[in-house]
Amino acid sequence: MELQTLWFILVAVLFTGFFFLEGFDFGVGILLPFIGREDRERRAIINTIGPFWDGNEVWLVTAGGAMFAAFPHWYATLFSGFYPALILMLAAIIFRGVAFEFRSKLEHPSWRNFWDWSIFGGSAIAALLWGVALANIIRGVPIDASMNYAGGFLNLLNPYALACGIASLLIFTLHGAVFLTLKTTGELRLRSMRAAKNVWVPAVILSVVFMIYTYVETDLYLHLGINPGIIPVFSVLALLSVKTLLDNNASGWAFAMTGVAIAFSTATIFMGLYPRVLVSSLNPDWSLTIYNASSSPYTLGIMSMVALIFVPLVLLYQGWSYWVFRQRVTTDSHHEY
């Protein structure tokens, strides 16, 4: 396999990992003020993701670093072009990140309320914006001949991108709710179960809307061909199965299926994109591809060796940390946050 394709896959894998992992902690953050009605409950909810959220976020930092190293033009065009959206995203991520650490450090109810709603707001905005960003990448944005973004902020807020944003917001919320049914007990678990079932309906509807809309707005299906393969199909089936699994109290399987839905739909978008990395709406020839945006073969080779050695190691110890904290969190557990 050529190195550009390998790195396209690796960047896609990093983003997929990020959406899968950070997806549920976005969802938990969004549900926090609603499922957690009093302080102890909220602390228990935050503790379900307490040991993980920071490590999950590093998937984004690594994806950003990998883009920069492997496809500098992709990184430069995307990050400068989506400037106002990224500022908003960064503010959201900053707020929720410090909120986890700060919220329980003072007793005052308004202090805690402020940070709890920061966790909600930060998680919701970030979850929404990722959908918006992804939709724009595949739909195409005005990129000129010199690889520079030539549109404004409003170009990014088209109905298609907003539909994708709401879909990602709902799917992450569902993923988080299912995660909570897996990690909590008693009343909290019942409420999470109810929330999951309630969110499932609009999540499915918006996903269907998004898929039809994708047909109208992008060339994704054209790109994937008549037989799109099992990945897009499985992502739909996985999402549909979640309700039945929840009805049968199979939280573990339901979580696996929301995970599959997120991972496979992300994969579908990247497959539809390949070998492009950013579609130009002005002229197809001006799109950024893995060829015109990539680093030199030497750099890609070095990066490949580094990834080959360290990615398995990271997976191993992150997996171990999930194993260490596999038990459910109860409102009586020892609280850190």
Added chain:
Amino acid sequence: MDILFLARLQFALTSVFHFFFVPLTLGLSIFTAILETAWVRTGNEKYLKLVQFWGRLFLINFAVGVVTGIVMEFQFGMNWSEYSRFVGDIFGVPLAIEALLAFFMESTFLGIWIFGRDRLPKAVHAASIWLVALGSNLSALWILVANSFMQAPVGFKMAADGSRAEMTDFGALLFNPNVWKQFPHVLAGGIVTGGFLVIAISTWHLMKGTRDRDAFITSMKFGTIYAFIGTIFVTMAGHTQMQHIMKTQPMKVAAAEALWETENPASFSLFTIGNEEKLEDVFSIRIPRLLSFLAYNSFEGEVKGIRELQEEYELRYGPGSYIPSIITAYWSFRLMVGAGTLMLLVSILGLWKIAKEDYRFSPFIGALFFWSMLLPWIANSTGWILAEMGRQPWIVFGLLKTEQAVTPASVVSAGELVLSITVFTLLYLMLAAADLLLIRKYAARGLEAGQ
């Protein structure tokens, strides 16, 4: 408004603010790990209490360092897209490795450390904080590999069309001499920052006469020795780094010294008021031969002045000004060295007090120990200001000028920059206020505070 000015302002704001928190993370992680090792080895409850006390302060500070770090990684693409295109082939690599090798380790094991005390054997728990410390300090190494390419580019060739620099030798990048001068300096800077914070808060408790006097005496001892070792290292590392910069970026040294004319032997400026337009002194007190000594460990030796270097650079790089802001370079260098000298004196005084086992400080000594915690912050910030501002007009020395590196105004407008600067400034002020509030509260609360 000028987008170059605004983009530089934003970078200065975000990176200086980020680096308020990072050195403390570097230094306090190692310090906490040392205390936890003492707990594992001795089983003395005092150490456990101290681990929890310093660990909590470490965590409050850590969160802000992490979230502001994400901004750092993103803003090369956001505000410096031309730079990212030009150096991505090289600069992106250490950044990606930093995340893969250091950030994953740091964040995953921090989660394990915070939540794992009741679930893991003591030794494994202690190992996890050592891995956090290792991860933090490795991240400093990799970001300095990246920064060193900007200071003294090596291991690259220019692309055939001149559009970008391409990596030819990863080993050369990693073993760039600049990395191994700068990394010890930053590492020791972190130790010093952690050490002086420990001294300050321990002193406060000893002066107040809070409970657990015995434990605070222990942390005073540990902190003072830690700060002293750090100060010695930071001074030595700074000295060798300066000698290295003499060779790679003589203009930075000349600007930091306000040395207009080439001198041999060269004098060291104690205090200069200069005229940057005319490149001459208005008023100056100088110590003969000292600069030659600092540069070459000998009282002889030529140090080139600003005027001669400007002429040389014009011949080599074409017409234009190659002189950085001298007032910034000069005073940031003096503040850094001045703060370093004071730290050395204070830590020696601290050692003397410890040796005499005298922990009843006079109000003056107490205030001195307490407020000395600001010194490392002054030195850290001014040190980076000198490193980055002293390199101007270059963003990558000798290869790319800062004015060529900024995102074009058609992509990110001045209005958008003003907006983002406003957002970041407000956000960062709020974070700083919340962080300070919490650190104060938990520092004052003493050892009993449990959760």
